Amino acid sequence: MASVLVPLATGFEEIEAVSIIDVLRRGGIQVTTASVESDQNVTGANGITIVANNQLDYVDPNEFDMLVLPGGHDGAVTFKESDKVQSMIKMFDVSKKPIGAICAAPMALAEAGVIKNSYTCYPSYEEGIGTEKFTDAHKVVVDENITTSRGPGTAICFALSIVKQLVGEETHNALKAGLIAEYC
Amino acid sequence: MASVLVPLATGFEEIEAVSIIDVLRRGGIQVTTASVESDQNVTGANGITIVANNQLDYVDPNEFDMLVLPGGHDGAVTFKESDKVQSMIKMFDVSKKPIGAICAAPMALAEAGVIKNSYTCYPSYEEGIGTEKFTDAHKVVVDENITTSRGPGTAICFALSIVKQLVGEETHNALKAGLIAEYC
Numbered sequence: 001m002a003s004v005l006v007p008l009a010t011g012f013e014e015i016e017a018v019s020i021i022d023v024l025r026r027g028g029i030q031v032t033t034a035s036v037e038s039d040q041n042v043t044g045a046n047g048i049t050i051v052a053n054n055q056l057d058y059v060d061p062n063e064f065d066m067l068v069l070p071g072g073h074d075g076a077v078t079f080k081e082s083d084k085v086q087s088m089i090k091m092f093d094v095s096k097k098p099i100g101a102i103c104a105a106p107m108a109l110a111e112a113g114v115i116k117n118s119y120t121c122y123p124s125y126e127e128g129i130g131t132e133k134f135t136d137a138h139k140v141v142v143d144e145n146i147t148t149s150r151g152p153g154t155a156i157c158f159a160l161s162i163v164k165q166l167v168g169e170e171t172h173n174a175l176k177a178g179l180i181a182e183y184c
Numbered sequence: 185m186a187s188v189l190v191p192l193a194t195g196f197e198e199i200e201a202v203s204i205i206d207v208l209r210r211g212g213i214q215v216t217t218a219s220v221e222s223d224q225n226v227t228g229a230n231g232i233t234i235v236a237n238n239q240l241d242y243v244d245p246n247e248f249d250m251l252v253l254p255g256g257h258d259g260a261v262t263f264k265e266s267d268k269v270q271s272m273i274k275m276f277d278v279s280k281k282p283i284g285a286i287c288a289a290p291m292a293l294a295e296a297g298v299i300k301n302s303y304t305c306y307p308s309y310e311e312g313i314g315t316e317k318f319t320d321a322h323k324v325v326v327d328e329n330i331t332t333s334r335g336p337g338t339a340i341c342f343a344l345s346i347v348k349q350l351v352g353e354e355t356h357n358a359l360k361a362g363l364i365a366e367y368c
Contacts, residue, residue, distance in 0.1 A: 013206075014202045014205070014206045015199070015202055015203050015206050015207075015340070015363075018198045018199055018202040018232060019199050019336075021198070021230065021232055022197075022198045022199050022228075022230045022232065022336070023199075023336075025230045025231060026230065041235060044206075046205065046206045046209045046210065047209060048202060048205055048206065048234060049234065049235040050232060050233065050234055050235075051225060051233040051234075051235065122364075123364075139364075150364045151362075151363060151364035152203075152206070152207075152340065152363045152364065152365070153340055153363040153364040153365030153366070153367070153368075154364055156199070156336065156337055178335075179199075179335060179336045179337040180306075180307075180323075180334045180335035180336065180337040180338055181336070181337030182337070183337070183367040184337075
């Protein structure tokens with residue numbers, strides 16, 4: 001069973017975080033949410049508080065197959081500025097393990113220097129990340145080990161792409177139908 | 185400012201609940217989540233625990249403009265079997281206040297006898313609710329004061345429809361673009 005680590009920081013975008021966790025677990029992936037904050041209860045950009053499974057300080061990143069970062073401006077800034085998250089991103093990339101980021105969170109990947117040839121993000125964030133490799137032609141961009149996506153409305157599609165990569169096309173197709181997300 | 189009550193019961197579908205709360209709050213609507221359970225922390229169908237704002241026993245339904253029920257099989261069964269939730273549904277309907285339900289939750293509306301001429305729900309739940317008034321032609325069905333929708337992949341569209349009804353088309357259009365949910 002594949003395992004995915006999802007860090008949560010204050011101001012995370014709730015639809016994005018929950019779509020990732022929900023869809024991956026439906027796909028049979030073991031998802032661990034880990035608070036980057038001092039409290040295990042983390043509150044998102046729209047005031048929704050989620051109880052994380054653990055705190056990032058107590059988690060061993062080597063035990064996970066993939067790292068996925070939800071967006072939300074303030075949460076993404078924390079991912080960009082946290083030494084712990086930055087070193088995790090670099091560690092996953094050096095090991096050629098897959099990394100995902102959606103919405104504002106690709107800024108944390110840019111800071112770590114792991115974006116390859118092409119990526120997407122929430123509109124206007126490409127100005128800070130770099131416009132040369134940016135594309136808005138797709139809801140989800142997979143480039144080598146880096147998967148990026150655009151915002152709340154593409155979060156289910158982003159999660160489905162991760163299921164396809166970690167579990168396979170058959171499970172992906174069944175989930176897509178079961179979620180009623182034919183637009184992905 | 186419009187106000188919406190969102191009851192949460194164990195086994196709620198997390199993408200649906202969070203899409204409703206998140207999008208409505210983005211639209212300037214005051215959303216109160218209320219646990220139907222004895223604990224204010226409520227765990228969804230995919231193991232995500234949300235801290236509700238209040239408990240249903242302590243909430244005065246007369247203070248709200250709309251009642252919205254997220255899906256998820258077990259949570260919807262609780263809504264169907266709870267005397268408190270059933271009497272709230274009937275109270276909102278008698279006052280001609282809007283009521284929303286997505287996925288499995290329309291079964292609670294059927295139990296209360298408030299479905300009008302047309303509704304939608306998660307595939308196969310129409311067999312228990314009644315196939316005559318069922319349609320799967322749209323992601324969201326608005327019929328008089330009752331708004332219904334199909335599942336996780338239509339939850340943002342469902343919430344956007346509620347924003348359109350309670351706040352207006354301009355806010356709806358701005359949110360739809362901001363959420364990157366052009367498929368709604």
